[in-house]
Amino acid sequence: MKALITAGGRATRLRPITWTVNKHLVPLANKPMISFAIEKIAEAGVKEVGVLINVGDTEIEKALGDGSAYGVSLTYIEQTGGPMGFAHGVNLAREFLGDEPFVLYLGDNIILGSISRFIEKFEREKLSCLLALSKVKDPQRFGVPEIKDGRILRVEEKPTNPKSDYAVTGIYVYDKNFFEAFANIKPSARGEYDISDIHTWLIEQGHPVGYEEITGWWKDTGTPYDLLEGNALLLNERSAWSVRVEGEVAAGAVIRGAVSIGKGSKIGPSTVIRGPVAIGSNVKIDNAYIGPYTSIGDDVTIEGADIEYSMIFGGATVRPGCRVIESLIGKNAVVERSESVLPKGHKLIVGDNARVEL
Numbered sequence: 537m538k539a540l541i542t543a544g545g546r547a548t549r550l551r552p553i554t555w556t557v558n559k560h561l562v563p564l565a566n567k568p569m570i571s572f573a574i575e576k577i578a579e580a581g582v583k584e585v586g587v588l589i590n591v592g593d594t595e596i597e598k599a600l601g602d603g604s605a606y607g608v609s610l611t612y613i614e615q616t617g618g619p620m621g622f623a624h625g626v627n628l629a630r631e632f633l634g635d636e637p638f639v640l641y642l643g644d645n646i647i648l649g650s651i652s653r654f655i656e657k658f659e660r661e662k663l664s665c666l667l668a669l670s671k672v673k674d675p676q677r678f679g680v681p682e683i684k685d686g687r688i689l690r691v692e693e694k695p696t697n698p699k700s701d702y703a704v705t706g707i708y709v710y711d712k713n714f715f716e717a718f719a720n721i722k723p724s725a726r727g728e729y730d731i732s733d734i735h736t737w738l739i740e741q742g743h744p745v746g747y748e749e750i751t752g753w754w755k756d757t758g759t760p761y762d763l764l765e766g767n768a769l770l771l772n773e774r775s776a777w778s779v780r781v782e783g784e785v786a787a788g789a790v791i792r793g794a795v796s797i798g799k800g801s802k803i804g805p806s807t808v809i810r811g812p813v814a815i816g817s818n819v820k821i822d823n824a825y826i827g828p829y830t831s832i833g834d835d836v837t838i839e840g841a842d843i844e845y846s847m848i849f850g851g852a853t854v855r856p857g858c859r860v861i862e863s864l865i866g867k868n869a870v871v872e873r874s875e876s877v878l879p880k881g882h883k884l885i886v887g888d889n890a891r892v893e894l
Contacts, residue, residue: 543587621731802820836853841856
């Protein structure tokens with residue numbers, strides 16, 4: 537069995553963060569988001585993995601390499617033809633996938649636990665397709681199955697009136713009938729080949745389509761608040777960490793709970809850090825409180841700050857002199873007190889789709 541991870545798209549809902557970085561490389565708990573998908577696939581024993589990328593994208597391969605660091609072999613496949621839907625992307629990978637069953641994993645999804653049971657059920661019940669489902673509050677954002685007597689009757693993409701409170705998550709298992717289904721569906725009104733139409737076609741043609749409910753958490757990281765929640769979930773999952781300190785912690789600093797501090801980092805004496813918190817390498821923190829569910833990338837400087845439930849990306853400088861919560865601070869960004877420079881006042885350089893609260 538092989539696997540295919542989607543890592544294309546433009547992630548417009550995450551701008552301005554994704555103007556300069558591929559969404560799938562956005563760090564959650566200080567690791568590229570897509571790395572969690574690769575780890576789940578590797579844990580399930582799948583070793584050959586295709587990564588579907590935008591045309592001309594070199595950043596994903598530069599970040600992930602050949603996959604050996606994860607115990608897999610990575611093959612990069614460009615999604616030519618423009619944004620024509622997930623099903624179209626999978627069809628582009630047909631030569632790589634061949635005629636064997638495969639796992640499709642959307643690279644911006646994170647889950648708790650293993651995907652092995654999905655593969656095992658697919659094989660045990662001799663299915664053509666297995667869908668991983670999760671109950672959600674807003675099913676109209678997703679593909680939604682209509683279920684009767686434990687069977688999926690059809691799947692509707694982003695319905696106005698959902699037939700259930702289940703969402704089809706970003707984890708699927710298919711056999712080669714996927715490609716016959718693709719050859720027989722038509723683009724939606726949006727001009728995209730919807731993955732939900734693949735599922736409905738398989739069902740209508742009598743191919744066995746099963747499902748398995750995700751019993752732990754599952755997160756689709758489609759919005760800034762989804763990123764923050766995903767970061768928190770991953771930090772919490774690793775809350776069994778003991779305190780891991782590879783940098784310098786001055787006398788007087790207080791470290792509580794699950795906290796990791798990378799090499800070369802320096803924590804000043806007037807600092808309290810309460811985990812779960814992930815701090816990268818060569819970070820300088822002084823006269824600050826860093827609260828739970830915060831991740832801080834490499835080469836960040838934080839002074840005179842009270843930060844909680846936030847993500848601070850590499851190279852940022854944060855000297856706000858105030859409390860910062862539920863925030864995303866991008867690479868090399870500067871956040872500082874308006875009183876520290878003249879003329880006094882709030883000075884803003886705000887990109888498209890940014891949100892600022894003063």
